[in-house]
Amino acid sequence: MRIGIAGIAIESSTFSPHRTTIDDFRVTRGDELLARYDFLKPGDGVEWVPLLHAVAVPGGPVTEETYERLSGEIYSRLADVEPLDGVFIDFHGAMSVLGRTDIEAEFVAGIREIVGPDVLLSASMDLHGNVSRELAETLDLITCYRKAPHTDAWDTRERAARNLVARLRSGGRPQKAWVQVPVLLPGEKTSTRIDPAKRIYALVDEVEAMDGVLDAAIWVGYAWADEPRCQAAVVVTGDDETVIAVQAQRLAEAYWEAHDEFEFVAPTGTLAECVERAVESTARPFFISDSGDNPTAGGAGDTSWTLDALLRTPAITDPGLTTIYAAIVDPEVTAAAISAGVGTTVSVEVGGKIDSGPCGPVSLKAEVAAVDPAEGVAVLRTGGLHVIVTSRRKPYHLESDFTQLGLEPRKADLVIVKIGYLEPELYAMAADWLLALTPGGVNQDLLSLGHHHIDRPMYPFDPDMPTPTLAPELL
Structure with missing residues (x-):
């Protein structure tokens, strides 16, 4: 079993005048990239194939030249190491590139084009990432952190890799129930240290433990980018379509029902x-x-x-x-x-x-x-x-x-x-x-920033918006 490892990880504020270039990224390849993941054990029947991983301190949008250079090398290395059984993709989910929208979906689509339809793709994300329909559909497995602050970041990466290996061994591509929730809040109002995020995220473990469910995840989304994908989202992954659809709607409704309860994590x-x-x-x-x-x-x-x-x-x-x-x-x-x-x-x-x-x-x-x-x-x-x-x-x-x-x-x-x-x-x-x-x-005053490209209506930009229909789509 051969599994590639790749990713470009950064959180990008489109309201920041800073521009992120190649010099801002720490790029790892080869053994240095493998050493990043101490949970990858030799002798587990998997050959982990390091491609390229790049990570930067969050900042302004990434220049197109920088993105093309990093993604181009990943694509080139993918083509050179084929065939693969799977790819573990480690990224944040809120990267913005100048002149592009929904860049993670575009990045993953490029991987899919090279490896073909039969290779399983599994992504680990930050809960402040964004999950468009295109991204969720292209990936076979997708999960994110369950804690903010992110004390479970490495647990999440291990879960994404473990789920990938398990599905490759058991066979069969899981189903995904995906739904977006029209709420966009800063992380400082959605810390899992306090309610309502604390109680809502406690439901994720409960859902994941159900028969027919492989993984459950709630994304808060990224508040400081002005793109249509920026909003909360839920994905429940598994083999029982009825269970994952019902539970995805349950998580989405729990998030929406609390949308006006979220408060800053400190005075x-x-x-x-x-x-x-x-x-x-x-x-x-x-x-x-x-x-x-x-x-x-x-x-x-x-x-x-x-x-x-x-x-x-x-x-x-x-x-x-x-x-x-x-x-x-x-x-x-x-x-x-x-x-x-x-x-x-x-x-x-x-x-x-x-x-x-x-x-x-x-x-x-x-x-x-x-x-x-x-x-x-x-x-x-x-x-x-x-x-x-x-x-x-x-x-x-x-x-x-x-x-x-x-x-x-x-x-x-x-x-x-x-x-x-x-x-x-x-x-x-x-x-x-x-x-x-x-x-x-x-x-933190989102209403003052000037979002023009997010989907509307959305809370808190439209505080009196009607209750949305939160029916998940099976992908």
């Missing part, structure tokens, strides 16, 4: 309100999410609006309060700080060079407090404010991201991070937490 406010509450609080460390420019949702990472506001807030620049701001991407400023060295004072114009809409470059005179030339990162300190600047767009999800720069977030008063819901390590560390509603390419 929210303007940045000024959040900072004021954090300063006055005795909870330490107090975390604030700078949600509008979250690079792990597609923000440019250099929106300087929040930094400008922080520099204008005396309580933040007061040396008596320790605040960490992570982070703002600016290759020129980072290089200048590294060149100047620790202990020197630099006068720089920071950020606002990719996403200059909310605020242009911000003037900052600060001491270089730390540098990491290997990673291309520096810390600039002015009063009690420590600003992390980076040469590349980088998320700050782990305590080690801070400590390797000599910063101690557990001992800080405030930690302000470009993020949405807090990832597990930050969540565990935070004594308290607020979600600041800030501007940027992944602004």
Whole structure:
């Protein structure tokens, strides 16, 4: 049994001015690609054939040249290694390519054209991906994460591979019951840590355990792309058409019935309100999410609006309060700080060079407090404010991201991070937490962004829309 492995994984905000190029992707092939999946065991009767996998930090749309280069190599390698029995496709599901729509469906269709109708295709996706009819129809097996934050990402990939192997051994292509739900919400309102998402996703395991069902999945969809496929979706896969259709409708209706119950995963406010509450609080460390420019949702990472506001807030620049701001991407400023060295004072114009809409470059005179030339990162300190600047767009999800720069977030008063819901390590560390509603390419105020190509009516864009008919289609 020979199974190929391939994928192009990124989440792309069409509202972000950032453009994703080949330099943004980490590309693996051969043994390095196989090593990515520690659940692939030698001697299991399967020859896993590594093609190419590319993954990037979420950002703006992918350039057409970049997509053609990556997909072209995958297609070429597929043609060279035929015949295959199956292909395991590991992608996100919310990639956008300039000038294209529904690019994952197009990508999978290209694979199908090469391998033919008899080869089984199994995809692992993020629950913030989008599932059009074309994508669901072309794939034989499709599943997604069941937790947000995504603590089950690798479990999901293993499930997609395991289901593929099982169907190849047992024979027979399963049926799929697919239905879209006209709801488009940000991940910060659909975290499975809290209801209603918590109780709705609990139904997925219940459905999957039923006789005649192989897999069940609910996609929230991706809120910051303006494409018709962007909406919630349900797919139940199995061999009993009646069961999978009934259960797909059950999951879809459960999602719709809760559509106006979804709330932010943390208390929210303007940045000024959040900072004021954090300063006055005795909870330490107090975390604030700078949600509008979250690079792990597609923000440019250099929106300087929040930094400008922080520099204008005396309580933040007061040396008596320790605040960490992570982070703002600016290759020129980072290089200048590294060149100047620790202990020197630099006068720089920071950020606002990719996403200059909310605020242009911000003037900052600060001491270089730390540098990491290997990673291309520096810390600039002015009063009690420590600003992390980076040469590349980088998320700050782990305590080690801070400590390797000599910063101690557990001992800080405030930690302000470009993020949405807090990832597990930050969540565990935070004594308290607020979600600041800030501007940027992944602004939480969806109605202000200007969606023109999504299917309408859709909640929350049409709050008084009638109850939709959620009859699944068997594919």
